[in-house]
Amino acid sequence: AQKITQTQPGMFVQEKEAVTLDCTYDTSDPSYGLFWYKQPSSGEMIFLIYQGSYDQQNATEGRYSLNFQKARKSANLVISASQLGDSAMYFCAMTTQAAGNKLTFGGGTRVLVKP
Amino acid sequence: GAGVSQSPSNKVTEKGKDVELRCDPISGHTALYWYRQSLGQGLEFLIYFQGNSAPDKSGLPSDRFSAERTGGSVSTLTIQRTQQEDSAVYLCASSPQPGLLNTEAFFGQGTRLTVV
Numbered sequence: 001a002q003k004i005t006q007t008q009p010g011m012f013v014q015e016k017e018a019v020t021l022d023c024t025y026d027t028s029d030p031s032y033g034l035f036w037y038k039q040p041s042s043g044e045m046i047f048l049i050y051q052g053s054y055d056q057q058n059a060t061e062g063r064y065s066l067n068f069q070k071a072r073k074s075a076n077l078v079i080s081a082s083q084l085g086d087s088a089m090y091f092c093a094m095t096t097q098a099a100g101n102k103l104t105f106g107g108g109t110r111v112l113v114k115p
Numbered sequence: 116g117a118g119v120s121q122s123p124s125n126k127v128t129e130k131g132k133d134v135e136l137r138c139d140p141i142s143g144h145t146a147l148y149w150y151r152q153s154l155g156q157g158l159e160f161l162i163y164f165q166g167n168s169a170p171d172k173s174g175l176p177s178d179r180f181s182a183e184r185t186g187g188s189v190s191t192l193t194i195q196r197t198q199q200e201d202s203a204v205y206l207c208a209s210s211p212q213p214g215l216l217n218t219e220a221f222f223g224q225g226t227r228l229t230v231v
Binding site for chain 2: 031032033035037042043044045046047050052091093095096097100101102103104105106107108
């Protein structure tokens, strides 16, 4: 079975500052993928970034980077230079080779960017 | 269309009634997924389609829930004899190929179902 844990239910961040959202995972499958999604108040889940278990380098997409620490089973999302539009729920999710058609989500972290 | 489209966006129904939720995936996407998002349970997987077949229905919570997909495109999630605990946001997603390793799932905006 696979499990995702997000320990921060909510956090404030000052505009233009960086914020780190924590995510730890658990799986016995050596082949897995980790995702971060953003869910604004409109409800749509917006894909942000992906990290594969065999990727040698941390994934980056614009202002988003994933701090992948395989030995610690953590996949923290770093948002640099926060903007007001970054206020949303953020979900960490994973899939595995064995359960490749299924995403398991963490409980989410609500981020509020303050001007 | 450009993205995954779900309808209706909001649905209020009386307890005991049947409801149908519709999902139009991104054109050409062979894989389609239904998830449920509720306050107490977070995001839960319901069912996965590859083409018109559903090889994984393991997340459907009871036999009141069913889903079908026709023409490898549109999918309908049906909830019979709705109960208050069915109130949730139902999210549909699609992806261009089977399996989600190295492939993102594109989500719709969801249908908010309220059972009164």
